[in-house]
Amino acid sequence: MMRKKIVAGNWKMNCNLEEGQKLTSEIVNMIRDERSKDVTVVLNPPYVHLLSVKKLIGDIPGLSVGGQNCSDKDSGAYTGEVSAKMLASFGATYVIIGHSERREHFKEDNKELTDKVKQALNNDLTPIFCCGESLDIREAGTHEVFVKEQLSESLFGLNDADFARLVIAYEPIWAIGTGKTASSDQAQEMHAAIREHIASQYGQPIANTIPILYGGSCKPENAEEIFSKSDVDGGLIGGASLKSRDFMDIIQSF
Ligand code: PEP
Numbered sequence: 664m665m666r667k668k669i670v671a672g673n674w675k676m677n678c679n680l681e682e683g684q685k686l687t688s689e690i691v692n693m694i695r696d697e698r699s700k701d702v703t704v705v706l707n708p709p710y711v712h713l714l715s716v717k718k719l720i721g722d723i724p725g726l727s728v729g730g731q732n733c734s735d736k737d738s739g740a741y742t743g744e745v746s747a748k749m750l751a752s753f754g755a756t757y758v759i760i761g762h763s764e765r766r767e768h769f770k771e772d773n774k775e776l777t778d779k780v781k782q783a784l785n786n787d788l789t790p791i792f793c794c795g796e797s798l799d800i801r802e803a804g805t806h807e808v809f810v811k812e813q814l815s816e817s818l819f820g821l822n823d824a825d826f827a828r829l830v831i832a833y834e835p836i837w838a839i840g841t842g843k844t845a846s847s848d849q850a851q852e853m854h855a856a857i858r859e860h861i862a863s864q865y866g867q868p869i870a871n872t873i874p875i876l877y878g879g880s881c882k883p884e885n886a887e888e889i890f891s892k893s894d895v896d897g898g899l900i901g902g903a904s905l906k907s908r909d910f911m912d913i914i915q916s917f
Contacts, residue, residue: 666871666872666873666874666896667703667830667874667896668701668702668703668874668890668896668897668917669702669703669704669705669791669830669874669876669896669897669898670702670703670704670705670876670897670898670900670910670913670914671704671705671706671707671729671757671759671791671832671876671897671898671899671900671904672690672704672705672706672707672900672904672905672910673707673731673759673762673878673899673900673901673904674686674706674707674708674709674712674731674904674905675709675731675764675901676709677709677905678708678709678712678905680711680712680715683708683712683715683716684715684719686905686907687706687708687712687715687716687719687720688719689907690704690706690907690910690911691719691720691723691726693907693908693911694723694725694726694911694914695723697911697915701725701917702725702897702914702917703725703726703727703897704725704726704727704914705727705728705729705756705757705791706720706726706727706728706729706904707728707729707730707731707757707758707759708728708731709731710730710731710745710750713728713730713750713753713754713755714753714754716728717753717754717755727755727756727757728753728754728755728756728757729750729755729756729757729758729759729788729789729791730745730747730750730755730757730758730759730788731758731759731762732745732758732759732760732762732765732779733745733746733747733750733758733760733779733782733783733788734746734747734779734782735775735776735778735779735782736778736782737782746782746786747779747782747783747785747786747788748782748786750786750788751786751787751788755788756787756788756789757788757789757790757791757830758783758788758789758790758791759790759791759793759832759899760776760779760780760783760790760791760792760793761776761779761792761793761794761813761817762793762834763793763795763834763836763839764839767836773813773816773817774816774817776792776817777816777817777818777820780792780817780818780821780829781821781825784821784825784828789828789829789830790828790829790830791830791831791832791876791899792814792817792818792829792830792831792832793832793834793878793899794810794813794814794831794832794833794834794857795810795833795834795835795836795839795878795879796809796810796835796836796837797836797837798836798837801835801837806835806853807853807856810833810853810856810857811856811857811860814831814857814860814861815860815864819864823865823866823869826861826865826869826873827865827869827872827873829873830873830874830875830876831857831861831873831874831875831876832875832876832877832878832899833850833853833854833857833875833876833877833878834877834878834879834899835849835853835879836879837879838878838879838880839878839879839880839901840880840901840902841879841880842880843879843880844879844880844881844882844885844889845877845879845889847885847888847889847891847892847895848892850877850889850892850895851892851893851894851895854875854877854892854894854895855893855894857875857894858870858871858873858875858894861873874896874897875894875895875896876895876896876897876898876899877889877890877895877897877898877899878898878899878900878901880901880902881898881899881900881903881913882903882909882913883903883909883912883913883916886898886912886913886916887916890916890917897917898913900913
């Protein structure tokens with residue numbers, strides 16, 4: 664089954680304007696020169712960079728820009744928030760939803776995330792929906808149950824057509840920004856469990872089309888091994904997406 668391969672860079676709260684432009688220009692130049700054409704690359708900078716990143720990437724095929732979050736509301740008196748509609752108007756086509764840092768620091772819960780996913784879909788953005796367990800859950804051996812619950816509670820109210828538009832990112836929290844990576848077998852095991860869970864609700868044909876990305880200290884040194892697993896369709900990359908050469912090497916790992 665050929666699924667879309669995606670490598671998305673999550674800049675988090677990094678880069679001033681000049682740094683963001685430099686990073687984007689370097690990536691654009693490398694992609695022009697080197698990229699194999701069947702990987703979709705998504706840059707997810709902080710909101711304030713969207714316009715300049717979009718301008719720099721222009722219409723290069725397979726290179727997209729996305730948000731790191733969006734509001735669960737349409738518009739209105741929500742100071743500091745940014746809507747999915749605004750993201751789309753700046754040329755974004757993807758948005759990360761439910762990153763563990765948003766769940767932890769901003770207390771985003773499964774219900775709020777459902778509303779964010781709906782906002783994204785209603786505005787033609789592809790949600791990259793994050794799930795993943797903490798170290799204590801992994802050590803207790805309940806990681807599969809926990810992640811399945813995250814998916815069911817936030818996503819399983821969607822109809823088939825909407826669900827089929829999602830990208831899932833499995834990000835074990837204990838591997839994010841820690842330098843610890845899940846082994847490729849641990850990643851495969853969880854990705855397969857996620858796909859099976861999706862199939863139990865939406866059927867195997869839809870489950871087979873959903874890209875499931877791995878996130879958590881993915882680097883040029885381990886990307887090839889992780890991406891070689893049958894249910895791993897790419898990566899959501901934090902730290903290494905801030906270094907153009909590393910990010911490009913990860914893209915080339917397929
Ligand atoms: C992330 O924040 O989505 C992530 C995977 O971070 P890192 O690659 O730095 O672990």
